[in-house]
Amino acid sequence: MGVEDLNYHIIGDIHGQGDKLERLLKRLGYLRQDGIYQQSGARVVFLGDFIDRGPQQRQVLEIVKPMVEAGHALAVMGNHEFNAIAYHTPHPETGEPLRPHTDKNTAQHRAFLREYRLHDEETREIIDWFRTLPLYLEVSDGKGGVLFRAVHACWKSPLIDRVPQYLDDEFLVQACTRGARACEDIEVLLKGPEIELPDGHGFEDKDGNPRSSIRIRWWNRNPEANYRELAMAPENQLERIPLLPVEPARIEGYHYGPDEPPVFFGHYWLTGRPRPLEDNLACLDYSAGKGGKLVAYHWQVGKGAVLSEDRFVVA
Ligand SMILES: [Mn+2]
Structure with missing residues (x-):
């Protein structure tokens, strides 16, 4: 089976809701084999924000990370993973954490820290894995074209063109430096633009x-x-x-034109009935992290690029 025959299930922000994630994966047809959820002919694309808030940080990461590592899923980085990287990484010169351990920052990260202690070896491994996640991605149709795009909060072409797809050491430090362009760019891609x-x-x-x-x-x-x-x-x-x-x-x-490939994103804590925002735009964050549903979009091979309300799946 070639990449052009794959179905995709794009899944929104999970925020430590492991039971919801397992329920959704099962509903989508994934089975746990050798400890890894998988389905022949299908892949998941996670939109980031796996951690913080919810009670099952470890349960979520022990599902998501093996799926990605074994090739059953792709994933982009959310602002919570980015913040975690910065929280757990010292500045190369000052040695101070790139994200200061203020009461506010620590409170936002409390659910994760309850299950993954500061400086532990396994915490380091998880943070190292977060660093492997792309900031945005395009899923190929296997024929030189783009099936669809994924980013945590906002797809803005001029930024995508200049921001590296993967965090390197230098960009990470810049992205944590207030006033630096890298910092502003990361804010837009992972948290969404403000005016x-x-x-x-x-x-x-x-x-x-x-x-x-x-x-x-x-x-x-x-x-x-x-x-x-x-x-x-x-x-x-x-x-x-x-x-x-x-x-x-x-x-x-910020104009995302009707002729561009479909883009999926999360982050916006939407409520109500899941549906596309436009024919080629869908947000899949319906507040699973605070009582809402975890939402997926079923991208069926060969069904065309126009997004449709009846292909949203909730758990
Ligand atoms: Mn987010």
């Missing part, structure tokens, strides 16, 4: 912190979209976000 609100406008995020910038729906195709239409913000804060039009320069480079 400043016009002067005098602000709102509160879900933790009650005052914010003057919004995370945007970069997939929106309305060239005259206003700030409120573009904002990913808590429902009860939306009316504080102005209906003013967004200056085109602020969202330059």
